[in-house]
Amino acid sequence: MNERALFLDRDGTIMADVGYPSDPRQVHLLPNAAEGLKVLQERNYALVVVSNQSGIARGRLTLEDAQRVNAELERQLRQRADVRIDAFYLCPHLDRDGCDCRKPKPGLIERAIAEHHYDRTGSVAVGDRPRDIAAGRAAELRTVRIVGGPHADERGVAADYDAEDLLDAARWIIAGEGNGAQQGDARAAS
Ligand SMILES: [Zn+2]
Structure with missing residues (x-):
């Protein structure tokens, strides 16, 4: 059975959103972020970061800066709760570039699924x-x-669940597993 995954935004979801972070010293984990990811990692979710980084196209940071920020994020997650990120995918483009990877487009997620064959149903x-x-x-x-967070007032597509933090998110995700697992077992038995 293919591995299920958590496709995680980075800024404002795992770490504080400071706007175009270019320096590892700007990495500050949000409350309960490492703890929530730990719970899900222990239940065998792959942790995949999918991040718009238009600051690269804007000249605010380089790809290497973004990678250093990611490395520091990984270091802090590991130190705090022994959490390991499985993969990072970033979009360096602007809206006007018309790429297929800048969210709200699903290109980063689709690339990750294509490369790692994650189980879409459980993700x-x-x-x-x-x-x-x-x-x-x-x-x-x-x-x-x-x-x-700072973008809480933005209107648009509603989520299946609004969570206080990643630990709250983990609880909701795990609570919803029962149905999916039973469906999976039924399919396997038939
Ligand atoms: Zn892109």
């Missing part, structure tokens, strides 16, 4: 902005929005 997209939720829906995933 979930998590983000703090409507475009994260729209990307998840376009990829036919369940969706969770992290509320309470």
Whole structure:
């Protein structure tokens, strides 16, 4: 059976959204972020970060800066709760570039699924902005929005669940597993 995945927005979902972070010193984990990811990792969800990084196209940071920020995020997650990110996918483009990867388009998620063959049915997209939720829906995933951050007032596509933080998200995701597992067993038996 293919591995299920959590497709995670980065800024505003795992770490504080400071706007075009280019320096590892700007990485600050959000409350309960590492703890929630730990719970899901222990239930064998792959943790995949899918992030719009238009600051690269804007000249605010380089791809190498973005990778250093990602490395620091990984270091803090590991140190805090022994959490390991399985893959990072980022879109360096602007809206006007017309790429297929900038959220709300599902291109980053679709690329990850194509490369890692994740189980779409059991997977979930998590983000703090409507475009994260729209990307998840376009990829036919369940969706969770992290509320309470600076983008909480943005209107758009509603998520299946609004969570206080990633630990709250993890509880909702796990609570919904029962039905999916039974359906999976029924399919396997027939
Ligand atoms: Zn793109």
